[in-house]
Amino acid sequence: MADVNAGFPQNKTVYQRWNIHHRLVHFGIYAPFIVCALTGLPIKFHHKAWAQALASFFGGGDGLLFWHLFAGTLIFLTCIYHLGYSLLYAVKYRHNLTIPMLPWSKGTWTALKQYFAYQLGKSDEHPKFGRYQWKEMFDYWAVFWGMFMIGGSGLLMWFPEFTFQYFPKWFVDAYRWAHSDEAVLAVVFIFTWHFYNVHFQPDFFPMSWVWWDGKIDLETMKLEHGLELEMISEQQQEMPGRGTIISSGRNFPGSG
Amino acid sequence: MGTNKGRTRKAFIVAILFIITFLAFGPAAFAEDLLQKAVIINEGCLRCHAAQGLNANFDGKTVSLYVDKAKYEVSMHGTMPCTYCHTNISDYPHTGALKGKELVAQVNGECRRCHKDIVADYNKSIHGQVNSAEGRQNAYCSDCHGIHNIYKKEVPEATINHNQVPHTCGNCHEEVFEQYDLDFHAKSVLLGGKEAASCVSCHGSHNILGPGEKESMVSPENTPKTCAKCHLFPLENMAKGKMHYSLEPTGDGAVSFWVLICFSWLVIGCITFVLVCILLELRRKWSDANKPDSH
Numbered sequence: 191m192a193d194v195n196a197g198f199p200q201n202k203t204v205y206q207r208w209n210i211h212h213r214l215v216h217f218g219i220y221a222p223f224i225v226c227a228l229t230g231l232p233i234k235f236h237h238k239a240w241a242q243a244l245a246s247f248f249g250g251g252d253g254l255l256f257w258h259l260f261a262g263t264l265i266f267l268t269c270i271y272h273l274g275y276s277l278l279y280a281v282k283y284r285h286n287l288t289i290p291m292l293p294w295s296k297g298t299w300t301a302l303k304q305y306f307a308y309q310l311g312k313s314d315e316h317p318k319f320g321r322y323q324w325k326e327m328f329d330y331w332a333v334f335w336g337m338f339m340i341g342g343s344g345l346l347m348w349f350p351e352f353t354f355q356y357f358p359k360w361f362v363d364a365y366r367w368a369h370s371d372e373a374v375l376a377v378v379f380i381f382t383w384h385f386y387n388v389h390f391q392p393d394f395f396p397m398s399w400v401w402w403d404g405k406i407d408l409e410t411m412k413l414e415h416g417l418e419l420e421m422i423s424e425q426q427q428e429m430p431g432r433g434t435i436i437s438s439g440r441n442f443p444g445s446g
Numbered sequence: 447m448g449t450n451k452g453r454t455r456k457a458f459i460v461a462i463l464f465i466i467t468f469l470a471f472g473p474a475a476f477a478e479d480l481l482q483k484a485v486i487i488n489e490g491c492l493r494c495h496a497a498q499g500l501n502a503n504f505d506g507k508t509v510s511l512y513v514d515k516a517k518y519e520v521s522m523h524g525t526m527p528c529t530y531c532h533t534n535i536s537d538y539p540h541t542g543a544l545k546g547k548e549l550v551a552q553v554n555g556e557c558r559r560c561h562k563d564i565v566a567d568y569n570k571s572i573h574g575q576v577n578s579a580e581g582r583q584n585a586y587c588s589d590c591h592g593i594h595n596i597y598k599k600e601v602p603e604a605t606i607n608h609n610q611v612p613h614t615c616g617n618c619h620e621e622v623f624e625q626y627d628l629d630f631h632a633k634s635v636l637l638g639g640k641e642a643a644s645c646v647s648c649h650g651s652h653n654i655l656g657p658g659e660k661e662s663m664v665s666p667e668n669t670p671k672t673c674a675k676c677h678l679f680p681l682e683n684m685a686k687g688k689m690h691y692s693l694e695p696t697g698d699g700a701v702s703f704w705v706l707i708c709f710s711w712l713v714i715g716c717i718t719f720v721l722v723c724i725l726l727e728l729r730r731k732w733s734d735a736n737k738p739d740s741h
C-alpha cells in the first residue's frame with residue numbers, strides 16, 4: 191500500500207496519549223450515547239412532531255425502547271470494561287501508582303487557578319495542566335455520576351418486578367424524572383462543552399484526533415498538558431501506556 | 447320409464463342438487479339483496495348528508511349534519527343502511543327526527559339490538575350507570591366508539607385503537623389524561639407502541655368499574671394482579687401510592703416535582719457555567735490573535 195504520509199513532514203514528535211483501551215472505552219461510551227439520546231429524547235418530548243418522526247424511524251414506542259435499552263446495555267458493558275481495565279492497571283502498578291484523573295492529583299488546583307487567571311486576562315502565563323485538565327476530569331466524573339443517575343434509574347425502570355419488591359412507586363417516579371433530566375443535561379453538556387473543547391475550539395477544529403489514534407503532537411501537548419510533558423521528560427518510560435514518546439511519528443490522523 | 451325405486455333416486459339427486467345450489471348462492475344472494483338495499487337507502491341519505499356545509503339550526507345552535515361518506519363506507523357499519531340505527535327516519539322531510547340529547551340516546555339505544563353480548567357488562571359498569579345530574583348514562587357507546595367512524599381496533603384511526611385510546615378516554619377524563627401523559631406507559635403508547643398499557647389495559651373496557659368497587663381491576667386488591675398481566679408477577683408495592691399523579695409541590699407527585707425543579711436548576715447552572723468558560727476562552731484567543739506580536 192502506498193504510504194499516505196508520503197510528502198508530509200515526518201519529523202514531528204508525537205505522544206501516544208491514549209492506548210487502545212482508552213479509545214475503545216471512549217467509543218463504547220459515545221456511540222451508544224448518541225443512540226440513547228436519539229431514542230430517549232423522543233420519549234421525553236413525545237408530543238413534538240420530530241419525536242413522532244424519530245419514533246417511527248426506530249419502530250414506534252416499542253422499537254424506541256428496544257434500541258434505548260440495547261445502547262444502554264452497551265454503555266454498561268463499556269463501564270464494566272473500563273473499571274476492570276482500571277483495576278488491573280492499578281494492581282499492575284500498585285507500587286508506584288498515581289491516578290491522574292483524581293481531582294486532587296498533582297497540579298490540578300494550581301492549573302485551575304492559572305486557567306482562570308489566564309482566561310480572565312489577569313496573567314499571561316499559560317496554565318500547565320497535568321495528564322488530565324480540569325475540563326476532562328469534569329467530563330469523566332460527570333459520566334460516573336451519570337451512570338448512577340441515569341444507569342441506576344434505567345435498571346430500576348427496566349426491571350419493575352425487581353424494583354417494586356424494594357421500592358415504592360413515588361421513588362421510581364422521581365428517579366425517572368432524574369433519569370430524563372440528567373440525560374438532557376448530559377446531551378446539552380456534551381454538545382456544547384465537550385464539542386467546544388475537542389471540535390469547535392480553533393486549535394482543534396475540526397477535531398482533536400486523540401479519540402481515533404490516541405496520538406497528540408508536541409505543540410498541543412505543551413499547550414494542553416504542559417505539566418505532564420515535564421513529568422514525562424523527568425521519568426521517561428517509567429509508566430508505559432502513559433505518554434510514551436514516539437519519535438518520528440506520523441501526523442496524518444487516518445493512519446494511526 | 448324407470449322403476450319406482452329409480453324415480454325416488456332421481457328425485458333425491460335433484461333435491462340434493464337444489465339444496466347445494468341454494469346453500470351456495472342463496473345466502474350470498476340474500477346478502478346481496480340487503481347490500482343493494484343499503485346502497486339504495488344510503489345513496490338517498492347521502493345525497494344531502496354528504497354535503498359538507500349541511501347545517502341545521504336547533505334552538506339557536508348551528509349543528510352540522512354532514513356525514514363523511516368515504517369514512518362511513520369503510521367503517522364497520524358502512525354496508526348497513528343508515529336507517530338501521532336511525533330507525534325513526536323513514537320519510538322526507540324527516541317527521542320523526544330527533545335532535546340533541548334525544549337523538550344520541552335513541553341511536554345508542556339501538557346498538558344493543560345487535561350487540562346483545564355487551565349489554566350485561568355495560569349495564570354493570572360505571573359508564574352504564576345513569577348520571578343523575580345529566581340524566582343520561584355516564585358514557586354512551588358512541589362516546590368511546592365514535593359514530594359514523596366506528597372501526598375495528600386494529601385500524602389506526604379507530605377511536606378504540608390501542609394508540610388512540612388515551613385520547614378517546616381523555617375527551618372526558620382530561621385531568622387523568624394529563625397525569626397519565628407523564629407516565630412511561632403513556633409515552634410509549636402515544637409514540638405508537640403496542641406493548642405498553644393504554645387506559646383499557648388496566649381499567650378494562652365494557653366492564654369498567656369505579657376504583658372504589660372491589661371487583662374493579664384497579665381496586666387495591668386487584669391492582670397487583672392487573673399489573674401482573676404484563677409485569678410477570680403481582681407485587682404488593684404495585685398497589686401502593688397513586689398511579690396517576692400531578693407534578694405539584696404537594697401531594698402524590700411532590701417528590702417528582704422537587705426532583706424536576708432541582709435538576710432544572712442543575713442544568714441551568716452547569717450550562718451557564720460552561721458557556722461562560724467558552725466565552726472567556728474565545729475572548730482570550732481573540733485578544734491574543736489581535737496582539738501585534740502574536741504568531
